Amino acid sequence: MGAVLQEEFRPQLSLIHGIKAGLPIAIGYTPVAFTYGLLAKAAGLSLWETIAMSMFVFAGASQYIALSMLAAQTGAIEILITTFIMNIRHLLMSASLNERAEHDKPWIKAVYAFMVTDESFSVAATRNEEKLSSHFLLGLGFIGYCSWVVFSGIGYITGAGLPEVVQNSMGIALYAMFIGLLVPAAKKSRKVIILASTAALLNIAFSQYEPLSGGWGIILSTILSAAGVELILGEEKAHA
Amino acid sequence: MPDSLIWLILGMGMATYLPRMLPLVWLRTDGLNPKLQGMLKNVPYAILGALIFPGVLTIKEDNLLFGAAGAAVAFLAAWIGFNVILVVVCSILALVFGSFIL
Numbered sequence: 252m253g254a255v256l257q258e259e260f261r262p263q264l265s266l267i268h269g270i271k272a273g274l275p276i277a278i279g280y281t282p283v284a285f286t287y288g289l290l291a292k293a294a295g296l297s298l299w300e301t302i303a304m305s306m307f308v309f310a311g312a313s314q315y316i317a318l319s320m321l322a323a324q325t326g327a328i329e330i331l332i333t334t335f336i337m338n339i340r341h342l343l344m345s346a347s348l349n350e351r352a353e354h355d356k357p358w359i360k361a362v363y364a365f366m367v368t369d370e371s372f373s374v375a376a377t378r379n380e381e382k383l384s385s386h387f388l389l390g391l392g393f394i395g396y397c398s399w400v401v402f403s404g405i406g407y408i409t410g411a412g413l414p415e416v417v418q419n420s421m422g423i424a425l426y427a428m429f430i431g432l433l434v435p436a437a438k439k440s441r442k443v444i445i446l447a448s449t450a451a452l453l454n455i456a457f458s459q460y461e462p463l464s465g466g467w468g469i470i471l472s473t474i475l476s477a478a479g480v481e482l483i484l485g486e487e488k489a490h491a
Numbered sequence: 492m493p494d495s496l497i498w499l500i501l502g503m504g505m506a507t508y509l510p511r512m513l514p515l516v517w518l519r520t521d522g523l524n525p526k527l528q529g530m531l532k533n534v535p536y537a538i539l540g541a542l543i544f545p546g547v548l549t550i551k552e553d554n555l556l557f558g559a560a561g562a563a564v565a566f567l568a569a570w571i572g573f574n575v576i577l578v579v580v581c582s583i584l585a586l587v588f589g590s591f592i593l
Contacts, residue, residue, distance in 0.1 A: 275576050278580075303497065307503070308503045313507060317503060331499070331502050334507060339510055341507070342510040345511055346518055347534040360512075364511045364512040364515040367511040372538075373538070376535030377535060377539075417587065419551045419557065420583050422550035422558075423561035423565070423586055426565070427561065427565035427578050427579045430565040431568070431573070431579065433540070442533075447539055447540030448540060450541040451543060451544035453541070454540070454541040455544050469541045476533070477534050478533075480537070
């Protein structure tokens with residue numbers, strides 16, 4: 252009986268697992284969304300425009316840049332192109348996530364795909380489970396999304412900045428989360444250490460060169476590291 | 492603000508949604524070259540490195556050490572084996588207290 256049960260039993264991650272795993276993301280988005288709300292007000296957007304942008308665009312850096320481009324009277328086409336370039340990296344993440352996501356109906360994948368961000372991808376991709384359920388990915392994306400939209404609005408309404416110490420200190424949140432996700436994997440695998448440090452060094456170098464700062468630097472350093480390390484180290488396993 | 496802003500927002504929404512959606516909905520990797528599959532599996536760890544650096548050093552303007560200190564606390568907390576939430580909370584608190592003391 253035990254054997255049969257084990258065969259049947261696939262630990263399916265639930266919506267609740269996803270929401271729990273997404274909590275650090277929701278915390279980390281708070282100061283970023285709050286500041287976006289403030290800046291949107293200063294740029295002359297209405298409350299609804301501010302919230303609509305967070306609801307439909309859901310991309311921090313792109314929204315900040317759109318605000319400064321609007322303030323500088325930049326044309327819509329340029330803003331759209333910049334937005335697209337800054338988010339091309341999500342192609343890589345979605346392709347990588349596709350390897351791990353459970354097989355499901357296209358429309359369900361199309362729904363949680365909307366909530367793929369640097370942060371939700373990082374949390375999902377460093378899970379130990381071989382396959383990730385759609386429920387988990389929905390919950391994971393949703394909690395961050397709620398935080399993003401709600402705190403954009405709160406930032407706009409309160410209209411005052413957080414105390415500087417809090418603002419600066421909370422700025423570490425998302426990076427601390429990335430480190431918290433990376434270190435356990437790095438402790439188990441030399442390949443992980445090499446992958447991460449190669450990409451980090453490349454991205455530091457690229458950031459010194461203006462045309463590669465922003466979206467392209469992250470894409471290039473990720474591709475070069477992921478491909479280069481695979482060609483050199485080959486079969487060595489990076490995942491648990 | 493012009494009426495066109497809502498159209499711009501929807502356009503930006505498309506520009507961010509397409510790269511997120513297309514590979515998940517359309518990509519079939521079952522028959523993909525194992526080398527390429529291996530590279531895709533490397534992406535998470537490579538991208539984490541690129542997301543952390545140099546960004547973490549820029550959280551406070553003109554003070555690399557502030558971000559570096561936060562990163563060091565996060566690294567230590569993660570190394571000890573704290574879960575991600577605790578790692579995040581520890582590094583925020585460390586920076587808040589650090590700012591008051593120094």
